[in-house]
Amino acid sequence: MFGADAYGVELTIDPATAERLVSVGPADVAAASGLTFARNVFVPLTTACRYTCTYCTYYDPPGAASLLSPEEIRNICERGADAGCTEALFTFGDDPDDRYTGIYEQLETLGHDSIHSYLREACEIALECGLLPHSNPGDQTREQMELVADMNASMGVMLETTADVQAHGGPRSKEPGQRIATLAIAGELGVPFTTGILVGIGETARDRAESLLAIAELHERYGHIQEIIVQPVVPNERWQEGSPDLETMRRTTAMARAALPDDVSIQSPPNLAPVADLLDCGIDDLGGVSPVTDDHINPEYAWPALRELEDIAETAGVPLSERLPVYEEYVCSEWLSPEIEAAIDADDEAGRRYRALLG
Ligand SMILES: O=c1nc2n(C[C@H](O)[C@H](O)[C@H](O)CO)c3cc(O)ccc3cc-2c(=O)[nH]1
Numbered sequence: 001m002f003g004a005d006a007y008g009v010e011l012t013i014d015p016a017t018a019e020r021l022v023s024v025g026p027a028d029v030a031a032a033s034g035l036t037f038a039r040n041v042f043v044p045l046t047t048a049c050r051y052t053c054t055y056c057t058y059y060d061p062p063g064a065a066s067l068l069s070p071e072e073i074r075n076i077c078e079r080g081a082d083a084g085c086t087e088a089l090f091t092f093g094d095d096p097d098d099r100y101t102g103i104y105e106q107l108e109t110l111g112h113d114s115i116h117s118y119l120r121e122a123c124e125i126a127l128e129c130g131l132l133p134h135s136n137p138g139d140q141t142r143e144q145m146e147l148v149a150d151m152n153a154s155m156g157v158m159l160e161t162t163a164d165v166q167a168h169g170g171p172r173s174k175e176p177g178q179r180i181a182t183l184a185i186a187g188e189l190g191v192p193f194t195t196g197i198l199v200g201i202g203e204t205a206r207d208r209a210e211s212l213l214a215i216a217e218l219h220e221r222y223g224h225i226q227e228i229i230v231q232p233v234v235p236n237e238r239w240q241e242g243s244p245d246l247e248t249m250r251r252t253t254a255m256a257r258a259a260l261p262d263d264v265s266i267q268s269p270p271n272l273a274p275v276a277d278l279l280d281c282g283i284d285d286l287g288g289v290s291p292v293t294d295d296h297i298n299p300e301y302a303w304p305a306l307r308e309l310e311d312i313a314e315t316a317g318v319p320l321s322e323r324l325p326v327y328e329e330y331v332c333s334e335w336l337s338p339e340i341e342a343a344i345d346a347d348d349e350a351g352r353r354y355r356a357l358l359g
């Protein structure tokens with residue numbers, strides 16, 4: 001189903017359940033009793049990407065694409081730690097392909113033969129600076145994820161949608177089956193994981209229901225999904241097909257809440273979504289916000305200040321609390337590597353900063 005079987009992942013989505021989910025609305029879900037957020041810095045390792053999603057302004061074509069140096073990574077992480085952040089968010093183009101010879105030459109100069117090998121070094125730098133890595137490098141094979149999993153507090157990839165949409169078309173396209181396979185690999189490797197759906201890229205309400213049920217089924221199998229992001233596509237210079245309307249965002253957010261068990265958080269990104277109008281749809285998290293860096297994927301959409309997040313929570317009448325990039329339920333040896341556990345337990349400034357956010 002959704003091409004996932006080609007990657008050895010079997011899903012069994014019941015059509016009647018999907019149809020029922022389509023008719024779920026805000027009145028069918030409960031508002032959350034609190035809101036959380038994480039304080040992060042965005043580290044855009046490379047703008048090279050093998051895909052060309054039509055909604056994305058992040059990627060640069062071969063020749064123009066860049067790679068951050070270890071010094072640049074360290075500099076961003078140090079600024080983040082100084083500003084009280086706990087998370088280094090590594091998200092960047094999917095595995096640059098053979099067209100990006102310049103990127104491979106730079107990687108080679110740095111002593112690496114792949115972006116994942118370099119990502120591991122980048123995560124080590126973040127940990128040294130006093131930040132917990134959360135990496136979203138897009139699709140990953142088991143070998144790629146194994147190379148970096150123990151250096152991450154949590155990882156993620158947006159499923160986007162299980163539908164075959166034009167927005168992912170073209171000669172090199174994101175495939176639902178491969179995204180689902182990445183989610184399954186994370187489950188097998190026991191990596192606390194963030195995923196989500198991108199709303200308004202040509203999918204139907206039924207597609208959204210099926211995407212959410214696919215995630216729910218994988219969570220039922222592995223228990224590793226810590227949160228689901230319900231993200232509206234937003235216009236930019238490459239995407240002029242608009243953004244989903246409020247009613248669609250309300251219904252879809254409620255759908256996500258209804259599709260997933262309560263232990264999975266529902267995140268609404270406050271720089272992209274009309275969060276104040278989604279508070280009764282079951283959201284309980286505002287994602288990673290940064291006092292230091294831009295949202296490099298959506299640079300025209302500035303992060304709200306902490307004060308604005310507090311206002312949102314006040315409107316909802318619920319407490320706002322800061323969290324780590326890994327949700328508290330996963331802060332234990334069953335889910336975290338010895339390296340990440342040691343960073344959280346350490347008797348140093350960073351360890352104290354992390355532990356202050358745990359109950
Ligand atoms: O700044 C952003 N953070 C994004 N994040 C980061 C997220 O807000 C936080 O890093 C997580 O909540 C973990 O704390 C993502 C993380 C993922 O694993 C998958 C997708 C996203 C998407 C975005 C995004 O578009 N912009």
Ligand SMILES: C[C@H]1O[C@@H](n2cnc3c(N)ncnc32)[C@H](O)[C@@H]1O
Pocket residue numbers: 055056057091157158160197198231232233234235236239272297298
């Ligand atoms: C990190 C995530 O950013 C999202 N992403 C990429 N481009 C856009 C856009 N124009 N609007 C909203 N989200 C976007 C994708 O869902 C990707 O997986």
Ligand code: SF4
Pocket residue numbers: 049050051052053056057058059092093094138174
């Ligand atoms: S959304 Fe990610 S995979 Fe798609 S083009 Fe942008 S960087 Fe590449």
